[in-house]
Amino acid sequence: MIPADFGLPANFFRYTVTTRLVCCNINFMGQEKNIAEVWNEALQDLQKQVSDSTFSTWILPLEPQYFDENCFVLHTGQAFAVNLLRNNHYTEMLKAVKQATGKDLEVKIIFDEELAKKISKKTKNKPVTQEETDTQSKFNYDSLTHMQSSNLNLKYKFENFVVGSNNKLAFVAAQTVAKNPGTKYNPLYIYGGPGLGKTHLMQAIGHYIIKNRTDLKVLFITSEEFVNDVVNALARGDEKTKKMNKFRKKYREVDVLLIDDIQFIAGKARTEEEVFNTFNTLHGAGKQIVVTSDRTPKEIPSLSDRLVSRFEWGLMADIQVPDIETRMAILQNLAKDTNIEVPYSIIEFLATIYANNIRELEGAFNRVTAYASINEMPLTIDNVKKIINYNEKEKSYTFDGIVDEVASYYNISTKEIKSSSRAAKVSEARQVAIYLCRELTKQSFPAIGEFFEKKHTTILYSYDKIKADLVINKSLAHGIECIINQICK
Numbered sequence: 001m002i003p004a005d006f007g008l009p010a011n012f013f014r015y016t017v018t019t020r021l022v023c024c025n026i027n028f029m030g031q032e033k034n035i036a037e038v039w040n041e042a043l044q045d046l047q048k049q050v051s052d053s054t055f056s057t058w059i060l061p062l063e064p065q066y067f068d069e070n071c072f073v074l075h076t077g078q079a080f081a082v083n084l085l086r087n088n089h090y091t092e093m094l095k096a097v098k099q100a101t102g103k104d105l106e107v108k109i110i111f112d113e114e115l116a117k118k119i120s121k122k123t124k125n126k127p128v129t130q131e132e133t134d135t136q137s138k139f140n141y142d143s144l145t146h147m148q149s150s151n152l153n154l155k156y157k158f159e160n161f162v163v164g165s166n167n168k169l170a171f172v173a174a175q176t177v178a179k180n181p182g183t184k185y186n187p188l189y190i191y192g193g194p195g196l197g198k199t200h201l202m203q204a205i206g207h208y209i210i211k212n213r214t215d216l217k218v219l220f221i222t223s224e225e226f227v228n229d230v231v232n233a234l235a236r237g238d239e240k241t242k243k244m245n246k247f248r249k250k251y252r253e254v255d256v257l258l259i260d261d262i263q264f265i266a267g268k269a270r271t272e273e274e275v276f277n278t279f280n281t282l283h284g285a286g287k288q289i290v291v292t293s294d295r296t297p298k299e300i301p302s303l304s305d306r307l308v309s310r311f312e313w314g315l316m317a318d319i320q321v322p323d324i325e326t327r328m329a330i331l332q333n334l335a336k337d338t339n340i341e342v343p344y345s346i347i348e349f350l351a352t353i354y355a356n357n358i359r360e361l362e363g364a365f366n367r368v369t370a371y372a373s374i375n376e377m378p379l380t381i382d383n384v385k386k387i388i389n390y391n392e393k394e395k396s397y398t399f400d401g402i403v404d405e406v407a408s409y410y411n412i413s414t415k416e417i418k419s420s421s422r423a424a425k426v427s428e429a430r431q432v433a434i435y436l437c438r439e440l441t442k443q444s445f446p447a448i449g450e451f452f453e454k455k456h457t458t459i460l461y462s463y464d465k466i467k468a469d470l471v472i473n474k475s476l477a478h479g480i481e482c483i484i485n486q487i488c489k
Contacts, residue, residue, distance in 0.1 A: 035064045035065075035066070035067055036064070038064070038067065038072075038097070038100045038101055039064040039100070041099070041100035042093075042096040042097050042100040043059070043060070043096075045095070045096040045099050045100070046059055046092060046093065046096045049092045049095075049096070050089055050092060050325075051164055051165040051323055051325060051326070052163060052164060052165055052168055054089065054323075054325040054326075056163075057162075057325070057329045057332075058078070058081045058084055058085055058089075058325070058329075059085070059089075061076065061077065061078065061081075062074045062075070062076050062081070062109070063075045063076070063112075065110075067101070067105060069103070069105075070105065071105055071106040071107070071108055072097050072101070072105045072106070072107050072108070073108045073110065074107065074108065074109050074110070075109075075110050075111075075112040076109060076110070076111055076112065077111075077112055078111075078332075079111050079344065081109065081111075082109050082111050082344075083344045083348070084325065084328060084344070084348075085109055086109060088324075088325065090107065093107045094107055151219065151220040151221060152203050152206045152207055152210070152218070152220055153203055154207075156199065156200045156203035156204055156207065157203075157204050157207050157208075158171075158174075158175065158178070158204045158207075158208060160333060160337070161197065161200055161201065161204060162322075162326055162329045162330045162333060163326075164322050164323060164325070164326030164329075165323065165326075166196075166319060166320040166321060166322045166323065166326060167196070167197060167201075167319045167320070167322070169317045169318070170190050170192075170197075170198075170201055170317035170318065170319050171201065173185050173188055173190075173315055173317045174188065174190070174201045174202075174204060174205050174290075174317075175208075177205055177288060177290065178204070178205045178208035178209055179208070179212075181205075181209055181213070181216065181255065181256050181287075181288035182255070182256075182286045182287050182288040183286075185314045185315040186283065186288055186289060186313075186314045187279070187283070187288075187289035187290060187291060187310070187311060187313060187314040188205075188288075188289070188290045188291075188314055188315055188317070189290075189291055189292075189293070189296075189297065189311050189312070189314060189315065189316045190202065190290070190291070190292045190293075190316075190317050190318075190319065191292065191293045191294065191295055191296055191316065191317075191318050191319070191444070192319030192320060192444050193294060193319075193321065193356070193357070193443055193444040193447075194294060194357060194359070194442055195356075195357035195358050195359030195360060195442075196319045196320070196321065196322070196357070196358055197319055197358055198260070198292040198319060199260055199292065201319075202220065202258050202260060202290055202292055203220060203258070205256070205258065205290055206218045206220050206256065206258055209255075209256055216255040216256060217253070217254045217255045217256070218254065218255065218256040218258070219250075219251070219254045219256070219257055219258065220258040220260070221257075221258065221259055221260070222259075222260045222261060223259055223260065223261045223262050223263070223264040223265050224261070224264060226251075226259060226265065226271065226274075226275070227264070227265060227268060227271050229247055229250070229251075230247070230268075230270055230271045230274050232247075233246070233247035234270060247274075248274075248278075251274075251278045252278055252281045252282065254282070254287065255287050255288065256287065256288045256289075256290070257278070257282055257287065257288070257290070258290045258291075259275075259289075259290070259291045259292075260291075260292050261292060261293065261294070262275075262291040262292065262293045262300075262311075263294055263295060263300045263303075265303075266300045266301060266302045266303040267301070267302035267303075272303070272304050272307055275307060276304070276306060276307055276310065279307075279310050280310075283310075283313075289314075291311065294444070294445075295444070295445045295446075295460065296316060296445075296446070296456060297311040297312055297316075298312075298456065298457060299445055299456050299457060299459075299460040301460070301464055318444065318446060319444075320444065320447060321355065321356050321443060321444075321447070322358065324348075324351050324352065324355070327351035327354070327355070327358075327361060328347050328348060328351045330351075330358060330361065330362070331347045331351060331361070331365055332347060334362060334365050334366075335347070335365075338369065340369050340373075342365075342369065342379060343379055345381060346368070346379050346380075346381065346384055349381055349384060350364055350365060350368070350384070353388070353390065356441055356442045356443065357442055364388055367387060367388065368384050368387050368388065371387045372387070397440040397487065398441070399437050399441070399443075399448070399451045400414075401487065402433060402436050402437050402440060402441075402487060403417055403418070403433050403437075405483050405486045405487050406429055406432055406433040406436065406483055407429065407433075408486070409429075409479065409482060409483050409486070410425060410426075410428070410429040412425065412426060412429055416429075417429050417430050417433055418430075418452055418453065428476075430452070431462040431463075431465055431466050432466055432476075432479070432480060432483070433452075434448060434452065434459055434462040434463055434466070435462065435463050435466035435467065435480075436480070436483065436484070436487075437451070438463050440484075440487070445459050445460055445463070466480075
């Protein structure tokens with residue numbers, strides 16, 4: 001049975017295969033099976049073996065065409081799927097087909113131009129339901145005025161957010177909040193490294209609510225803007241009380257408050273106080289609060305305990321670095337949205353190079369396609385390397401590689417660095433390794449903590465200590481520079 005989680009009707013696949021497949025039966029364990037039954041069983045097995053994004057984007061749309069004693073033929077309307085599945089998931093597909101048929105069959109994946117056209121036509125000519133019509137009539141972009149006053153960016157919506165194993169919890173939680181603001185997961189706290197989609201998800205919540213609940217007032221704000229508003233409201237003068245009242249009205253009379261990068265308010269006493277009081281007012285009135293950060297509340301230095309407690313009341317959902325299939329799916333969506341044909345090899349190359357930051361990945365794609373178009377250059381690997389100034393000698397920074405170089409510099413073993421030893425030399429090497437893992441990979445603190453098998457608080461302390469010591473300790477700065485030079489060789 002095909003899961004409904006992927007936005008497809010339960011009978012989608014059966015409908016597809018019965019209209020196009022070549023009739024064929026196989027005897028398995030004394031039971032006759034047709035190709036639809038075989039493929040549906042294979043799908044159930046594949047769903048357990050690959051990520052959700054891979055399954056929904058690349059595998060589920062496949063159409064079985066034919067099988068005999070030697071091979072099992074699948075057609076796809078996505079050119080990207082052929083190479084991706086052959087290169088990355090062929091073994092899983094062989095196992096799934098064998099499990100369903102009881103035979104060692106060759107699996108062939110063939111691009112079908114007619115199927116591609118049909119899928120494209122279906123998408124373009126999809127009939128609008130009465131429900132959609134009603135929704136659209138509710139959402140006239142007078143709500144554009146509403147949206148602009150909410151500080152939202154039009155491009156950040158659920159529809160163009162690619163879901164993978166790295167962000168599924170955050171995505172599901174965001175949708176839940178959007179559909180029923182103020183009732184569940186309040187506050188919603190989304191955390192993760194830079195450029196991984198936190199702001200996208202947060203603004204998608206705002207867009208959904210504005211579209212479906214025109215009676216609710218939504219406000220998106222960065223923590224920097226919040227701090228500036230506090231400073232302006234506290235400015236001396238006869239208008240001080242009036243300004244503060246205006247400030248509190250702005251933030252406490254909304255139905256949904258979205259604050260981005262909350263970590264930047266830490267240590268600012270008056271700002272923290274206003275956030276605390278605003279939180280209490282909104283939460284007490286059943287209004288929805290969503291915040292994002294690059295780390296958990298407890299990992300934010302100097303953040304008051306009472307705010308840490310408040311942020312932990314609801315749900316904390318992290319976003320990790322996406323796998324390569326998810327990154328490729330993101331690029332494919334960009335290509336579709338911009339109506340640009342990009343070869344599979346280019347998609348794969350960019351997804352491999354820009355592994356840690358979605359924002360950088362999208363920026364590289366836009367730069368490559370724009371430059372190639374303006375200069376009438378063909379999209380080849382060599383041309384792409386020139387456009388992004390790619391250096392063949394550049395290493396893909398990994399935790400293991402960084403730890404190896406740090407261990408070598410300090411003349412200790414990698415095992416010692418990851419140990420619990422408190423010896424001064426080992427302790428400093430460990431802290432340097434943690435610092436470099438964060439700086440060079442931009443991975444989240446939880447991810448680094450998992451690698452070193454240390455608590456988040458320990459990781460954060462190590463990072464902040466080295467960062468502070470670099471300002472006053474020239475010997476340490478020189479050592480880190482030497483290590484970086486070795487890593488970058």
